Amino acid sequence: xxxxxxxxxxxxxxxxFGMFVIAVYVFVAFFxxxxxxxxxxxxxxxxxxxxxxxxxxxxxxxxxxxFTRILYGARNTIGIAFVTTCLAFLLGGLLGFMxxxxxxxxxxxxxxxxxxxxxxxxxxxxxxxxTIFGTSVPVLIIIIAVLDSTRVxxxxxxxxxxxxxxEYVEAAKLRGEGLWWIIRREILPNAMPPMVAExxxxxxxxxLFISALSFLGLGIKPPIADWGSMVKENxxxxxxxDITPLLPAGAIALLTVAVNFVVxxxxxxxxxxxxxx
Amino acid sequence: xxxxxxxxxxxxxxxxxxxxIVSLIIFFSVSLMPGDxxxxxxxxxxxxxxVRAFREQLGLDQPAYVRYFQWLGGVFTGDLxxxxxxxxxxxxxxxxxFGNTMFLAAYAALIAVPLALVLGVLAALYRxxxxxxxxxxxxxxxxxxxxxxxxxxxxxxxxxxLWNGSEMIMGGFFPPIANVSDDVGFWERVYRTTLPAxxxxxxxxxxxxxxxxxxxxxxxxxxxxxxxxxxxxxxxRIVFKxxxxxxxxxxxNVIAVNMAYLIVGVVLIEVVFVYPGLGGLLVDSVxxxxxxxxxxxxxxxxxxxxxLNLTADVLSIISNPRLLHPR
Numbered sequence: 001x002x003x004x005x006x007x008x009x010x011x012x013x014x015x016x017f018g019m020f021v022i023a024v025y026v027f028v029a030f031f032x033x034x035x036x037x038x039x040x041x042x043x044x045x046x047x048x049x050x051x052x053x054x055x056x057x058x059x060x061x062x063x064x065x066x067f068t069r070i071l072y073g074a075r076n077t078i079g080i081a082f083v084t085t086c087l088a089f090l091l092g093g094l095l096g097f098m099x100x101x102x103x104x105x106x107x108x109x110x111x112x113x114x115x116x117x118x119x120x121x122x123x124x125x126x127x128x129x130x131t132i133f134g135t136s137v138p139v140l141i142i143i144i145a146v147l148d149s150t151r152v153x154x155x156x157x158x159x160x161x162x163x164x165x166x167e168y169v170e171a172a173k174l175r176g177e178g179l180w181w182i183i184r185r186e187i188l189p190n191a192m193p194p195m196v197a198e199x200x201x202x203x204x205x206x207x208l209f210i211s212a213l214s215f216l217g218l219g220i221k222p223p224i225a226d227w228g229s230m231v232k233e234n235x236x237x238x239x240x241x242d243i244t245p246l247l248p249a250g251a252i253a254l255l256t257v258a259v260n261f262v263v264x265x266x267x268x269x270x271x272x273x274x275x276x277x
Numbered sequence: 278x279x280x281x282x283x284x285x286x287x288x289x290x291x292x293x294x295x296x297x298i299v300s301l302i303i304f305f306s307v308s309l310m311p312g313d314x315x316x317x318x319x320x321x322x323x324x325x326x327x328v329r330a331f332r333e334q335l336g337l338d339q340p341a342y343v344r345y346f347q348w349l350g351g352v353f354t355g356d357l358x359x360x361x362x363x364x365x366x367x368x369x370x371x372x373x374x375f376g377n378t379m380f381l382a383a384y385a386a387l388i389a390v391p392l393a394l395v396l397g398v399l400a401a402l403y404r405x406x407x408x409x410x411x412x413x414x415x416x417x418x419x420x421x422x423x424x425x426x427x428x429x430x431x432x433x434x435x436x437x438x439l440w441n442g443s444e445m446i447m448g449g450f451f452p453p454i455a456n457v458s459d460d461v462g463f464w465e466r467v468y469r470t471t472l473p474a475x476x477x478x479x480x481x482x483x484x485x486x487x488x489x490x491x492x493x494x495x496x497x498x499x500x501x502x503x504x505x506x507x508x509x510x511x512x513x514r515i516v517f518k519x520x521x522x523x524x525x526x527x528x529x530n531v532i533a534v535n536m537a538y539l540i541v542g543v544v545l546i547e548v549v550f551v552y553p554g555l556g557g558l559l560v561d562s563v564x565x566x567x568x569x570x571x572x573x574x575x576x577x578x579x580x581x582x583x584x585l586n587l588t589a590d591v592l593s594i595i596s597n598p599r600l601l602h603p604r
Contacts, residue, residue, distance in 0.1 A: 014414075119295045119586075120302070121541040124559070124578045131563045131571045132306055208423050212545055215425050216560050231425060238429055239453065241440030246433070249426035256421035264417075 011265055018261030025255055029075040036068040041223040048237065051244075058244055060234050070248055072225035078255070080220060081207040084141045084148070088206070089199060092149030096156025097183045097191070100164050107157075114150045122147045126213065135218050140210070148206055155198050159191045193270040200263035204256040211252050227252050285591050292587040299579045300352070303572050304345050352576065358569040362562075367573040370558060375577065377457065378547070378554035381470055382539050385477035389539075390532055393482045397489025397528075402516055404494060416483035424542060428476045428549040435472060455550040473550045480542060481535045488531040489524070496520045526596040533589030537582045 011019070028035060037056075038044050042064065049059040057066035099107040117125070126143055133139045163169060169186050177185075213219030214228030222229055227248035234245040323331075339347075351357055357367035400409045419427065433439060436453040455470045496502060497520055505515045544556030551557070555574055562570035 116295065116298050116302070119583055120299055120575075120579045121537070121582045123541050123544060124575050124582075127544075127559060127563045128303065128306060128571060128575045131566055131568065204421065208421075211423050212425070215423070216545070216548060218560070218563055228423070231429070235429070238432060239437055241433070241438050243433065243439065246426065246429055249423055249429065253418070253422035253426050257418055260417055260421050 014261040015265035018258040018265075021254060021258035022262065025074055025078060025258075028071055029078050032071045032075050036071045038065040038068040040068065040072040040225050042068075057247065060230070061236075066230075066234075066244055066247075069225040069230060070227070070251060073227045073230060073248060073251070076220065076224050077207070077211065077214075077227045077252070080137065080141060080226075081203060081210050084145045084210065085199065085203045085206045087141065087145035088148040088202060089152050089195070091145065092152025093156045093195065094183070095149070096153040097160045097187050098179065099153070099157045100160025101169075101179060101182055101187065110153070111157075114153050117147065117150050123209070123212070126209070127218070130213070130218050135221065137220060137224075140213070140219055144206060144209060148202060148209075152198065152202060155194065156191070159194050160187055163187050163190050193266075197263050197267045197270070200259050200266070204259050207252065207256060281594060284594050288587060288590050288594070292583055295583055296580060299583065300349060300576060301345070303575050303579070304348055305341065307568055307572065308341055348572075357573040357576075360562075360570050361567045362565050362570075363567075367569050370570060371555060371573050371577060374553055374555045374558050377552065378540070378543055378556060380466070381455075381473055381477070381547070381552065381554060382536070382543055384467065384470060384474040385481070385539060386536060388474060389478040389482045389485065389535075392478070393485035393532075394489055394528070396482065397486040398493060398516060398521070400486065400490040401493035401497070402512060409490075412486070416486055419479045420483045424476065424480055424545045425549050427479050428473070428546060431472050431476055432549075453550075455552040457553065470550075470552070473546045473552055476546050476549075477539060477542060481539055484538070485531055485535050489528050492524045492527040492531075493520055496524050526593050529596055530589050530593040533585055533592060537585035537589070540581050540585065541578065 008016075008019075043062060044065050045055060045059045045063045047059060047061050047063045049055055049063075051058050055065050055067070057070065060066055060069065095110055099110050125147060129143045130139070133143070164187070169182060172182050172186055210219050211226075211228035214221075214226050215232050217229070217232060220226040220229060222233065230248040231245050237245050348358070355368050357371070359365065360367055360370060363370070396412060400412050403409055432453045435450045451472045452469055453472075455473050457466050457469055461469070493516065497515075502515060502519060505519050510519075543554060544559060546552070547554040547556040548560055555577065559571065559574040559578070561567075562574065
């Protein structure tokens, strides 16, 4: 515990700020029903009311409380992005480590497949797939997870390649350990630091991607409170010089900046690069 | 020299192959659609006869591979079918908007590329200075922000203005909507698309500038630069005369990759600014499930993207001094 505290104290101000912001977001996401003054989809007033003491940030086009919906957005938007990233890592990481360990035709086949998927811009590919499968949350999660797992695959394979040539992996193979055992007990622990950093970056990417789709009206749809679609719903207010629609977008930006700060520091730490001594 | 030509020919062949596979994916992914294509368009309540007639009209009674080759043939002869929702030819819809998208992308690139190079070289020159740190934080922020956030912030400050309770402050410099039609003159068009172009610039300058900085700093660590240093050359001479020519290959690569990103990123920006480009058309068609238009515009986007990545590949081969002067 003291070592952990010491480690935290060594963090620069940007990383501390990042961790603080992430902690606040996670706290809000967990305790939103207690924190929010109204219900997520509750119609509480007339449409587009200004900021006052009851409706802290005014109301939206249907008369729902903006502040409440921003709080709920933390749960929905971050939750969906997090699940998607986990799925992408499960898929991409597993296949990547498998490619690295097995080599041969499995590696070739998966590699070429990933090349083709990555040749199509992911936003365009996602739009095509959403046209075909329709836009619902589970479909959205699966499509983005699959598209994003190609990038995870590349990294997992590259990292795994460096580990599979080690003597201890060879020893495990000679002992007759199975593929799953080798991946879980030998490769995964050694591949952890770059994969964790990548998780942060991929989360940012997925989070921005889902927000963009929701903003286009093709991602998470109302009445679910989501930051991307909230910007779209209330964009009309901008032409009156009202900054309220920008707050959900700002919330997205703040979280991604925070995660980036932390990842930056983490990469710096784990790659052994240190400016200060 | 021959080695280079072979490598370029290989890359080109690979590019053509990729395009072919991508066209296969774009065409056949539609057949993954749950249920029948015609039923999906006409709705569940349609009479069986209507569905059959519609299927024949679309040519759906033929096997998929025949339809694929018909579609592919159409791609080369400029016939991508007819839009479901507007009854107009897909090529006509795409053609009108493709030019607009290219205009916006080129405009953004013209601002972004020189700016990124200058900022990147300066950041590498004055490494760890106040300027370098500031640029680092600012670019990290613009990379992390959603494009539509940057777009709306720019709209607020430069076009609509802010409401401070009693009056509007700022604003009024540029129109909030990039509304261009064919009769708009060139300079008027430039003026109206300034805000979208600046938004795109903010996004891609960050990437390009960071890569420029990184590749120059990387080079500055190499022995021949140390030699130049020991000879007592000035810092600017070392960077411009010794480091920059060798850093050109990675920088050109980054520029081409970012151009590819630009073409795709334009989708969101076009929607925010209601700009009549290909991205706006694609998003509209996705929400209407107008499949021929979606297929057509996806193909155009994918082709441009692949071409630009191919250009990046070829340019980085050509600008590699080790390949240009083989021993």
